[in-house]
Each structure stands twice: as structure tokens, then as C-alpha cells.
Amino acid sequence: MVLAGGLAACGTVQQLSAADKVSKAFGKLGDGKTFKVELSVEATADQLVSFGKATGDPIERPAAEALAGLSLAVSVSADRPLKEFGAVKKGELDKLADDKSLALEYVLAGKDGKVYADMRQVDAKTYLKIDAEGIAKLAGEDPSEVRAMADEMPAELKVFKDALAGKWLTFDPKLLQELNKAPKGKSSTPSATPSVDPKVAEDLMNSVKDVFSRNLTFDDKGTKDGLDHVVVSAPARGLVNDLLKAFKPLSKDVPSFGKLPTAAPTDVPDTKIGVDVYLKDGALSSVTFDLAQLDEKAGPGVHLPVKAAFSKDAAAPQAPTGATEIKTSDIESIMTSFAKGPGGNGVTPAEPLTDAQIKELARSGMSEAQIKMMNAGGLGYQDIKDMLALKS
Structure with missing residues (x-):
């Protein structure tokens, strides 16, 4: 892992041990055939309202109540260890749409278990169900407008009326690929995917390791209730500035990198921020982070905690029955x-x-x-x- 590799260059024995724990835990994520990560807003409605007030971006109480506990769960199941899928390791799940050996599911839900959206990929087919009225409430909109929209739809748009009614839809991912197919034009040629020289990539990796070794600290907080607790800290502005410098040499090989800023945005705080990492039996259990650390206007006593919980025991996504096909x-x-x-x-x-x-x-x-x-x-x-x- 880059983090541990960077600390190997310099750091205390305690830091190296803690970094090694975190490194090995992340490395185990792809060992199994199933994996689930659930991102959730751990802040209470009161904390959300307080954060909005402190930062000058007020959050209405109804919206805060809906956002508190909101979660997005991503589940992956395959017929072989996930680490054998190159796209999974790179986080490029969109490239797996045609792979029948792997199933995916994305679920957006509230703290009470109410499901706002559920999207699955099973046997290379995509399934989708949404609670349009619930999402409208979540966004602070009037759900009656959703019902009115459905009532006004003509008969030929039945599939979209079904969607607004919360019914399952299904479509072949190739349909979207076909719709997104760009015209080549008479004189144009397909653009090649930017490639990076292996030596440049190696230099970048070494630069990033050096950045981490100079900026990150790992503090082992011990064990409680069967969980090992490690705090990873870094000066926010210094870390961003150093990472931008590390990526800058790639701009000639990857044009999009040339658009990166030369310095950290002014809203990145010039303070140390920390992430809490929890491990169970050497495996990654959860990561928590207080988003209020990223806003200097938040001030003392204002918190906006979020959490990512990890599991390798996720149930395999199943294809729902009775789904309406989109053609x-x-x-x-x-x-x-x-x-x-x-x-x-x-x-x-x-x-x-x-x-x-x-x-x-x-x-x-x-x-x-x-x-x-x-x-x-x-x-x-x-x-x-x-x-x-x-x-x-």
C-alpha cells in the first residue's frame, strides 16, 4: 500500500506498525468473492442544522431530518475473488456492465430503512427502482408534483409512469452504450485513451509515497470492543499542495491533469485533519471522518460525521421479478x-x-x-x- 510504503521511508516504529495494520487491512478487501461498503451520514439532524448555520448555508429542519442517517450501500458479488478483476481494483465498475460473472447493487436508503433507489446489475442486465416521491421529499420538493407529472403522461410513456410509481424497470446496458455512441465525423479518427509511460507512473508512485511519508502520521489508539483503532492525520493544505506538485509532471502525458490547480483551493483549511480507521481481526471494519474539519467556518463544537462501513459477507444481488423492460x-x-x-x-x-x-x-x-x-x-x-x- 502506498501509505505504508511512504512511511517506510521515515517514521517511528509505532507509526510503521500502525501503518502496516492499515495497509494489510485495505489489502484484504479483494480477497473474497463478495464485498460491501456502506457510506452513511452519521450526523444527527441537530448537527446538520448547526453545521449549516455555522457555515452560512442553512439546512431546513425537514431536510436535516431526512439527511440524518442517509446511506448509500454498494455490494459486489462474483464467481471468483474480486482482486482478480482489474476493473474492481481500479474502481472502474462501469466497465463491468457486460460481465455476467459479477453482480452489483447500489441502494440509497434512509435511517429507517426506507429505500429511495435500488439499482442492480445481474447477468449483464440492469434493474432500477426509485421512490420518486421520497426523493422529492429528500430534496425539499413537493411530492405531489411527482404525482401530477405521472398523471399528465400519455399512455405511450407507460414505462416512465411505472418508474414514477416505484415499479422495477430493466434494460440492457448496451442500450445506453448505443445511445451514447459518439459520431465519428468524416475526417475524425477515434481518439486513443491517454497512456502513461511506465517510468513516469513509477516516478509518480515514488513521489506520492514521499508526500505521504512527509505528511501522514499513524497513531495506534489500541483496542476496544474487539476493534483496533488507528487515527490517520495530515495537514490538509500541505497534503493537497504536495499531491498537486506530484501529479503535475503527468500533465504532458494525461492532458486532463494539466487542468489541475497549481495550489490548494483557498477553502482547504490550513489545519491538521484526522480519519479514524477501525479494524476487526486484521480486516477493515469502518472509517469515520468529520467533514466539519474541512470548513474553517464550522468552528469548535460543530461536527458533521460520516462513515464508511466495510463487509466481506454481503448477499449476492438478485434479479427482481416482474420488471418492465425499457426499449x-x-x-x-x-x-x-x-x-x-x-x-x-x-x-x-x-x-x-x-x-x-x-x-x-x-x-x-x-x-x-x-x-x-x-x-x-x-x-x-x-x-x-x-x-x-x-x-x-
Whole structure:
């Protein structure tokens, strides 16, 4: 682990021992075939209201009550140890959409167990169920507006009425990939994914290790109730500044890194911050952090704790029964509905494209699904052709 590797360069024996504990605990996360992490707001409604008042961004009591205890759980289950999946190790779960050997689930829920959203990937199919009215309440909006929206939807948008009614939907992830397929244009070529020279990557890793060795401290707080407690601390502004300097040399290899700031944003506090790490039998149990540490306006006595709880005993996500399938025609229907606008008004409907026109336009690299949706949205053959010409 980079943290422990950095401390190996310099640090006390106690720090090295504590860092080694944390390093090994994180390293064990991918040993099993299942894994679950649950991110939760541990702050009470009173703490949320106090934090909002102190930082100048008030939080209404109803919203604070809803946010207190809110959690997002992510579960992963596979037919082999997770560490064997490269995408899992890199946190690139979106690249696993076509992998039938792995199942995923994301659940957004309240402290009372109320589920606001549940998304699953099982056998390379995606399933989704939302509590639209509950989410509206969570956002401080009027849930009656959700009901009104559902009532106004025409019959051809049944799949979306089902979604607002809290029913399960399902779709093939390839549908989204098809809709997001970018047109190549006449003279353009596919852009290659930026690659980093192995030597540059090695230098970056060494630089990051050096940053951690100079900034991080690991303090072993002992054991209580079967949990080992380690506090990881660092000066916030100094750590961010040093990490930015470490990543800067990569800007010529990865263009997006060139957009990174040259110094820590002014709202990063110039104080030491700490993260509490809890281990059970050498495995990572939970990590807690007080977000109030990141805002100097919070002041003494103001706290906003959040927690990440880890488990390797998660139940495998299952495919729900009776889910309504979303098809390309459903997407086209909602595009047509938006084009018409409330009461059937809106843009002037375009002349339907012929099969020959669709095939001709598709030679640009744009998918037929995209072309049909643009036509349903009010764009005619020449409109789409002109747009593609601008992209070439």
C-alpha cells in the first residue's frame, strides 16, 4: 500500500506498525468473492442544522431530518475473488456492465430503512427502482408534483409512469452504450485513451509515497470492543499542495491533469485533519471522518460525521421479478413527448426519416437509435446531415 510504503521511508516504529495494520487491512478487501461498503451520514439532524448555520448555508429542519442517517450501500458479488478483476481494483465498475460473472447493487436508503433507489446489475442486465416521491421529499420538493407529472403522461410513456410509481424497470446496458455512441465525423479518427509511460507512473508512485511519508502520521489508539483503532492525520493544505506538485509532471502525458490547480483551493483549511480507521481481526471494519474539519467556518463544537462501513459477507444481488423492460422505442417516445411539450405544443414535428436516410446518416458513426431519437425530437434529414457536417 502506498501509505505504508511512504512511511517506510521515515517514521517511528509505532507509526510503521500502525501503518502496516492499515495497509494489510485495505489489502484484504479483494480477497473474497463478495464485498460491501456502506457510506452513511452519521450526523444527527441537530448537527446538520448547526453545521449549516455555522457555515452560512442553512439546512431546513425537514431536510436535516431526512439527511440524518442517509446511506448509500454498494455490494459486489462474483464467481471468483474480486482482486482478480482489474476493473474492481481500479474502481472502474462501469466497465463491468457486460460481465455476467459479477453482480452489483447500489441502494440509497434512509435511517429507517426506507429505500429511495435500488439499482442492480445481474447477468449483464440492469434493474432500477426509485421512490420518486421520497426523493422529492429528500430534496425539499413537493411530492405531489411527482404525482401530477405521472398523471399528465400519455399512455405511450407507460414505462416512465411505472418508474414514477416505484415499479422495477430493466434494460440492457448496451442500450445506453448505443445511445451514447459518439459520431465519428468524416475526417475524425477515434481518439486513443491517454497512456502513461511506465517510468513516469513509477516516478509518480515514488513521489506520492514521499508526500505521504512527509505528511501522514499513524497513531495506534489500541483496542476496544474487539476493534483496533488507528487515527490517520495530515495537514490538509500541505497534503493537497504536495499531491498537486506530484501529479503535475503527468500533465504532458494525461492532458486532463494539466487542468489541475497549481495550489490548494483557498477553502482547504490550513489545519491538521484526522480519519479514524477501525479494524476487526486484521480486516477493515469502518472509517469515520468529520467533514466539519474541512470548513474553517464550522468552528469548535460543530461536527458533521460520516462513515464508511466495510463487509466481506454481503448477499449476492438478485434479479427482481416482474420488471418492465425499457426499449429504444420508449426512449424515442419520451423524446417525441418533450418535443411536443405540454398540451401537445412545442417544436414542429419533422418529416419521418426513410430507412435509406437512416442508413446514410449512420455511416457517419452515429447509431440508428440516436438518429431516430433526433428525428423524433424535431430534427429532419437535412438538419441532422448539417449537424454531422459541422462535427466533421
